[in-house]
Amino acid sequence: MLTPSFAGMSDAILVEGLQKRFGSNTALAGVDLTVPEGSVLGLLGPNGAGKTTVVRILTTLLAPDAGRAEVVGIDVLRDPGRVRSVIGLTGQYAAVDEYLTGFENLEMVGRLYRLGRRESRARAGELLERFDLTDAADRPAKTYSGGMRRRLDIAASLIARPRVLFLDEPTTGLDPRSRLAMWEFIADLAGGGTTILLTTQYLEEADRLADRMVVIDRGRVIARGTADELKAQVGGQRLELTVSSAAELTDAARLLEPLAAGDTHADEQTRRLSVPVRGGTDALAEALRLLAGSSVEVLDVGLRRPDLDDVFLTLTGHAAEDGTDDREPAGRTPAETAGSAR
Amino acid sequence: MTALDSAPPPLAAPDTAAVLAALGSGERPRPQGPLAASATFGWRTLLRIKHVPEQLFDVTVFPVMLTLIFTYLFGGALAGSVEAYVQFFLPGILVQSILMITMYTGVALNTDIGKGVFDRIRSLPVWRPSALVGALLGDVVRFTLASVVVLGLGMALGLRPGGGVVGLLAAVGLLLVFAFALGWVWTYLALRLRTPQAVMGWSMMVLMPLTFGSNIFVDPATMPGWLRSVVEVNPVSHLVSAVRGLVHGGVDGADVGWVLLWAAALVAVLGPLTMRRYRARA
Numbered sequence: 001m002l003t004p005s006f007a008g009m010s011d012a013i014l015v016e017g018l019q020k021r022f023g024s025n026t027a028l029a030g031v032d033l034t035v036p037e038g039s040v041l042g043l044l045g046p047n048g049a050g051k052t053t054v055v056r057i058l059t060t061l062l063a064p065d066a067g068r069a070e071v072v073g074i075d076v077l078r079d080p081g082r083v084r085s086v087i088g089l090t091g092q093y094a095a096v097d098e099y100l101t102g103f104e105n106l107e108m109v110g111r112l113y114r115l116g117r118r119e120s121r122a123r124a125g126e127l128l129e130r131f132d133l134t135d136a137a138d139r140p141a142k143t144y145s146g147g148m149r150r151r152l153d154i155a156a157s158l159i160a161r162p163r164v165l166f167l168d169e170p171t172t173g174l175d176p177r178s179r180l181a182m183w184e185f186i187a188d189l190a191g192g193g194t195t196i197l198l199t200t201q202y203l204e205e206a207d208r209l210a211d212r213m214v215v216i217d218r219g220r221v222i223a224r225g226t227a228d229e230l231k232a233q234v235g236g237q238r239l240e241l242t243v244s245s246a247a248e249l250t251d252a253a254r255l256l257e258p259l260a261a262g263d264t265h266a267d268e269q270t271r272r273l274s275v276p277v278r279g280g281t282d283a284l285a286e287a288l289r290l291l292a293g294s295s296v297e298v299l300d301v302g303l304r305r306p307d308l309d310d311v312f313l314t315l316t317g318h319a320a321e322d323g324t325d326d327r328e329p330a331g332r333t334p335a336e337t338a339g340s341a342r
Numbered sequence: 343m344t345a346l347d348s349a350p351p352p353l354a355a356p357d358t359a360a361v362l363a364a365l366g367s368g369e370r371p372r373p374q375g376p377l378a379a380s381a382t383f384g385w386r387t388l389l390r391i392k393h394v395p396e397q398l399f400d401v402t403v404f405p406v407m408l409t410l411i412f413t414y415l416f417g418g419a420l421a422g423s424v425e426a427y428v429q430f431f432l433p434g435i436l437v438q439s440i441l442m443i444t445m446y447t448g449v450a451l452n453t454d455i456g457k458g459v460f461d462r463i464r465s466l467p468v469w470r471p472s473a474l475v476g477a478l479l480g481d482v483v484r485f486t487l488a489s490v491v492v493l494g495l496g497m498a499l500g501l502r503p504g505g506g507v508v509g510l511l512a513a514v515g516l517l518l519v520f521a522f523a524l525g526w527v528w529t530y531l532a533l534r535l536r537t538p539q540a541v542m543g544w545s546m547m548v549l550m551p552l553t554f555g556s557n558i559f560v561d562p563a564t565m566p567g568w569l570r571s572v573v574e575v576n577p578v579s580h581l582v583s584a585v586r587g588l589v590h591g592g593v594d595g596a597d598v599g600w601v602l603l604w605a606a607a608l609v610a611v612l613g614p615l616t617m618r619r620y621r622a623r624a
Contacts (some may be wrong), residue, residue, distance in 0.1 A: 059465045061621075085467035093458030099390040111382045112466050140393055156462065 001144055002083055011070075012037040012164050012195035013058065018067035020053050020158045020219075027053040028064070029219040033198055035212075039188045042210030043199040044308070046316075050219040051199040052092060056169045058197070075156055085280030089227075092169050094149035094214055095156075098142040098226045102133050102152050105141060106159055113160040115293030120159070127155040147178030154185070165197045171205060217316045227308065234306040234314045236261070241301040246271050248296045255290050277303075347594065360526050372374040376469040383476020388483060389452075397446075401488040406438030409495055412559065420560060425500045432496040433586040434558035437517060440485050441553055443522035444521050447481050448528025452538045464620075470619055485521050489514045504591040512513035513588035516601060520581050521603035533619035557582050577604040 028050045035041040043051050047082040056062040057069055060080035069076045071083045096105050103124050110120025116150035128137045130153040136144060141152060148169065157165065170186065171179045184211055190196050200206050206213050207227050213273055214222040215230070223230055239259065243252055246268040253264050253273055263278035277283040284303050391397065412435065417427030451474070454460045461471050475605075493510060503510055528545055535541050555569075556578040562570045573579055580600040587593025 056461075059461075061461055061464055081467055084465055085464065089462065089465040091458050091461050095458040095460075095462035096388070097386065097459055098457070099393045100386065101393075104386075104389055108382060108386055109462075109466070111385075112379055112468050116379070153462075 011035060011058050012039075012072050013041070014070040015054070015058070015198060018054065018057060019078050020050075020062070022100055026219050028057075028067075029223055030067070031216060031219070033214045033221065033224070037193055037195055038190075038193050039211040040186075040196040040198060040209055042206030042213040043197060043216065043314075044201070044203065044213055045199075045208050045216040046201060048218075049216045051216065052168055052221075054216075055089075055091075055197065055199060059087055059166055060084055069209045076132065077189040079283070086163045088157035088165045089152075089321075090154050090157045090165075090170055092172065092296070093236070096141045096144075096149055096152050099140055101138050101140055102128055102144070102172075103137040104146075105152060106156055108158045115160065117194040123159050127159060131155050131183070143204055148183075150174060150178070150182065152342045154182075158189075162194070164197070165189070167196060167198045169199055169201065169256060171200070171202065207308055215312070215315060218279070222315050230308065230311045231306050234310050235276070236306075237277055237280065237283075238274060239277045239283060239301070239305050240304050241287075241291075242270070242272045242299045244271070244299055245296040249273055251294060252291065252296045252298075255294055255296065256287055259287055260288070267324050279317065352356045356565035376472055376475075379468040379472035380476040380479060383473050384480040384591045387477050387480020390450075391480075391484065398484065398487065401447075403482050404442065405488055405492045406495055408439065409435050409492060409499070411511075416559075428496060428499045428501050429590070430561075431559070432492070433513065434582050436489060436492045436496075436513075436558075437582050437585055438553045438558050439488055439523050440517055441524060441578065442486065442489060442549060444481070444524050445528050445549065446484075447478055447525045448532040448541045448545060449538045450573050451477065451529055453480060454540045455532070456538070470620060471613070474526075474529050474616065474620070476520050478529070480517050481525065482522055485518055486514065489517065491584075495541065500590065503589045505587075505593075507587050507592070508586045509593075511592055513604075514584045516584055516598065517581065517586065519606050520577075520601055523550065524567070525609040526608055526616055530612050530616040530619065533616060549564050552576065552578050577601065580604070 013033070015031060015033045018028050018031040020026075020084075033054075034044075042135065043054060043235065045051050053062065056078060057064050058071060058111065060076050060083050063077060072086055074082045076083050096102075096109075097108070098128065100108065102123075106124035106127055107117075107120045108122055110269075111117060111279040113120075115123065125137075128134050131154070133148060133151060133155070136148060141149060144152065150173075154167075154170065171182050174182060183205065186196065186198070186299075187332065193273070196209075198206070198209060203258060203308070210227070212226055213224065214221055215229060223233065225233075241252065241257070243249060249266045249271065253266055253275075256264070256273070256275050259277050260275050261278045264276075265274045266272075267274075279286075284301070288301070403490070411432060411433070413424055413428055417424040421427035421430055426551060430578075453581050454463070461588070464470075493514075497503075505513070522608065526547065528541065532541050535544060555573055556576045558578070562573045565573060580597045581604075584593055584597035584601050587597060
């Protein structure tokens, strides 16, 4: 898979100072990122952050206003044709021809890659089998569920075995079962040496799949690193407990006061108390001792490291999911691809 | 790489090793050349016809309806008898029917854009115009089918083509050339407008004056002078005259020349304009 490239060129994707405006709306205000060959980069951000714009520029669908972008050492502006021959793209909308059957969809893409009719058909059959679509192979894609369309879409982007794969929100609109299967597949693919750039709004997804992450918001990179590095930026552990009634929150907070290393946060709706602590499991044991003699009924207690939601909240001041949706008008809302998942 | 949970997902996850094995380990193949890629896209259009034969409904029913309405409703008044009117009118309605259905090429392309299929196609290493050329060529098959329907109906209504089989074939051939060229107007609109409905609306606005402002229905000699001069430069009038000449024998070479010139001009102007939009489309 690793092919000798230009000297020192170990990055499969290189982006420098990328800028793009749509009218008065700045989609990208200077984005830099690199993805080493064979690794997975998670590009995170709320709707409208600029994730899709980055993908569209790297896949030659859109020209940037300024900056440089290379895929396996090939400049996307100067030589888009060669870039297209080494990439695979799965966009936000399952890009399958609804009137064609699953098999015909794959055969068409295979033939466009000049695999030849026989080879295209052979690969289409194999891919359908591996993606659990054999039973639906001869049905028009119109009849597929959201999860099936997504699988077909990804199969189409793999038929010519791309060195670099772009997945733009690959699990948006999928039900939890399909999402798990998709995650497993993406992880396996990465294990096989394919370089993957994955955009997502789901922090759990990036945490699970990506080697490294770049967080963008309003067209700028606001953080980058491994999941652990990002979490370390936010701070240490928290003791979290859920009590049986909201009234008990005050008591619990008072009892645990001696352990708190910062501001304690109580949420009445979820009846949950969150206390920043030091000392790990010792703090947990101490907390249980303090609560043992009291009237507070604890339903759940645990020590939690910050997750990417905390990271996002700390970095941007708003949660990952509540960005306003002002993405470029390239197509229709992802909700459209959502609906019909089994 | 983050470790995966040990719990197996309920859906059968694809076996990646097998997928990679299935895909083979050879070099990625070279992309298709212009002709092969266009042929593949044309094949796609034909598959769509095969799976959704209903889309042939407007291709067949609409021309039949128009032919019957005009022949029986106006035939007597316009030409003295139904029989006489069919001789004059049928080549014209053939042109009208085919030109009307060319607009579905643009509607289909705009639908592709909305559904994201367009992005997938643009990310493939193929000759860029092939997606459009292929779609237009695939549609030529639909146009041929509609031509057969209209001519068949015409014969049943009493059309007597003096030009014989050769004349009919030449007439349909010329019509298809012009229809292919006109298709570039719709592909251009499809890339400029946001919805398939808008593409349809604009197409009608172009097609209505283009076809009715011609010599399809009546002889321009009956029109006021200013209108007649408009009708006489309309490329559709040349097309209709040429098709009439080929069907009945005794075609005016100048009409054929004008049609070919217009077709070449449409492709020469709108082809590059369309492709510029195609590349730039965000």
